[in-house]
Amino acid sequence: MTTGEGAVRLRPPRNAVDRRAVPWWRVQLLVTTAVPVAVLAVLGWLITPARFWLLLPAAIVAVLGLACAALLPSWWFRVHRWEVTEDAVYVRTGALWQEWRIAPMSRIQTVDTVRGPLEQSFRLATVTVTTASSKGALRIEGLDHELAAELAERLTAITRATPGDAT
Incomplete structure (x- = not known):
């Protein structure tokens, strides 16, 4: 979303986590x-x-x-949101201290899907996007396990097609 003379305005990511x-x-x-x-x-x-x-x-x-x-x-x-575009992964988390994280596709090094025993019982998964950032990986928790697998495949395909050295 742009405002004024080409400035990019940060907006909330569009997707909510799964209701489960x-x-x-x-x-x-x-x-x-x-x-x-x-x-x-x-x-x-x-x-x-x-x-x-x-x-x-x-x-x-x-x-x-x-x-x-x-x-x-x-x-x-109500607060946790995520979105993946062709350019970046956007994640907003937190309750009192909200954290917005953006990982450009060219900086993504690995994409992992994790399902602990409790997550499995709720048919949920966590997608972890690792970059070279000192802040650490982006985690999208509470996704339907099938959506998480599709998202990991999509991110892998987008990062493979994105020029850059991911460092």
């Missing part, structure tokens, strides 16, 4: 919360003199974890 990313993120948060809560609760029951000082933090962590699992995934779904 919301429950996937919820389960991730719940699992991440359950581990410290379980450890604190077990220690609280085993160590009688310190019971209150271990069960209270367990309860606080559990309440905060449940609140995060209830609220954050829906918010992330």
Whole structure:
């Protein structure tokens, strides 16, 4: 999108992640919360003199974890966006601190598709686009696994046809 005398204006990427990313993120948060809560609760029951000082933090962590699992995934779904054009890969992520990343096709070195066990259960995948940037790879999480495979193939074809040395 251009404005004025050929200046390029940054716009939000067009594509949202898959709707199944919301429950996937919820389960991730719940699992991440359950581990410290379980450890604190077990220690609280085993160590009688310190019971209150271990069960209270367990309860606080559990309440905060449940609140995060209830609220954050829906918010992330509204914020996380991605788009691939013939020129670049665009990714916007974050909740409070939003991050916009752009990887020109000529700088892409590798394209990977990853499906962890939890992602597989939700039929989702993550596409990772690696460049020579010191900031690290771009990750498009929460994609339908078939769309992720198609996107990886498309990116590979576009980068193969794009002149440049990817450094």
